[in-house]
Amino acid sequence: MEHARRVGNRLLAALPPADFALLAPHLRKVELQHDAVLVRSGDKIEHLSFPCSGAIALIMELPNGQTAATAVIGNDGAVGLMTALGPIRSPMTAVVRVAGTALQISPARFHNALERSPAIASSVQxxxxxxxxxxxxxxxxxxxxxxxxxxxxxxxxIHDRTDGGDILPLTQETLSELLGVRRTTVTHVVSALRSSRAIKSNRRGQLEIDRHRLEIIACECYKVMSRRIDRIVSQDAPRVLHAAPARIGCLPPDPPFAKTDS
Structure with a gap:
C-alpha cells in the first residue's frame, strides 16, 4: 500500500518491486499544466508519461480540422506507451485537461527495461x-x-480522475472537442444539464457539477466502461504482473525517482 501511494500511478504501482526498480532511476516527476500538449498527432513520441494525478484527453484530429476525444487517461494509465510497438509517431494528440503530475521516462530507457522484464511487457498489454x-x-x-x-x-x-472537488476546469471549447460537436451545440447541452441541475454553474472556464444527477443522465456506457477498466487495473494487473516470470536479478525495491532523465 505504501508503495502504491509513493508511486502515484496505479499501473506502475502494480509492478513487482524488482521490475519497478528497472524504471525508477530514470523516472522524473513533472507538472502537467492545464491545456499543455504532451504530444501532437503525427509527431515523434519523445517521452512516456504516467500520470499520478490530473486528466489527459486523447484527441483524434481529422483532415478537415474537426476533433473528438477518444479516451481520458488518469493515474490508471499512461500516454505514449505505443512506443513499445516500435518507433512510431503518435496517432493522436494528448492534451492535459485537468492539471496534475506525472512520471516521465524516455522511450529508450523504457525499452531497455521492457526487454528485461516480462512484467513490464504485461503492463503494456x-x-x-x-x-x-x-x-x-x-x-x-x-x-x-x-x-x-x-x-x-x-x-x-474526468471527475473520477481529479481530486479538486466538484468544480472541473473545462471551457466550452474543451467540451466541443470532447464531444466532436460545434460550440453552439455545447451551449444548448450545458443549458439542458443546468436545467436538470446536473451542472450547478458554468462560470467561464469552470463547471460545477452534481455528480449524483450526472450519473442519472449518463448512459450505461459510463458504469460499464468504469467497471471494466477498474477490473483490469485493480484485479488483473496485480495477478498478471506478479505472475510474470522474472528474468532479472534481485534489485532493491523503490529506488528514488531521478530528477532528470538524461
Whole structure:
C-alpha cells in the first residue's frame, strides 16, 4: 500500500518491486499544466508519461480540422506507451485537461527495461486493453446515445480522475472537442444539464457539477466502461504482473525517482 501511494500511478504501482526498480532511476516527476500538449498527432513520441494525478484527453484530429476525444487517461494509465510497438509517431494528440503530475521516462530507457522484464511487457498489454475498452465504448456511445448523455459520461470520467472537488476546469471549447460537436451545440447541452441541475454553474472556464444527477443522465456506457477498466487495473494487473516470470536479478525495491532523465 505504501508503495502504491509513493508511486502515484496505479499501473506502475502494480509492478513487482524488482521490475519497478528497472524504471525508477530514470523516472522524473513533472507538472502537467492545464491545456499543455504532451504530444501532437503525427509527431515523434519523445517521452512516456504516467500520470499520478490530473486528466489527459486523447484527441483524434481529422483532415478537415474537426476533433473528438477518444479516451481520458488518469493515474490508471499512461500516454505514449505505443512506443513499445516500435518507433512510431503518435496517432493522436494528448492534451492535459485537468492539471496534475506525472512520471516521465524516455522511450529508450523504457525499452531497455521492457526487454528485461516480462512484467513490464504485461503492463503494456494491460494498458492496451484499457485503451481498447475506452475506444470501443466511445465509438458505440457516439453512435447510439444523446449528446447530453455523452457529455454527462465525459464529465464523470474526468471527475473520477481529479481530486479538486466538484468544480472541473473545462471551457466550452474543451467540451466541443470532447464531444466532436460545434460550440453552439455545447451551449444548448450545458443549458439542458443546468436545467436538470446536473451542472450547478458554468462560470467561464469552470463547471460545477452534481455528480449524483450526472450519473442519472449518463448512459450505461459510463458504469460499464468504469467497471471494466477498474477490473483490469485493480484485479488483473496485480495477478498478471506478479505472475510474470522474472528474468532479472534481485534489485532493491523503490529506488528514488531521478530528477532528470538524461
Amino acid at each position: 494491460l494498458l492496451t486493453r484499457t485503451l481498447l475498452t475506452q475506444f470501443q465504448h466511445v465509438a458505440a456511445c457516439n453512435a447510439l446515445h444523446s449528446v447530453e448523455a455523452r457529455l454527462a459520461r465525459w464529465l464523470l470520467h
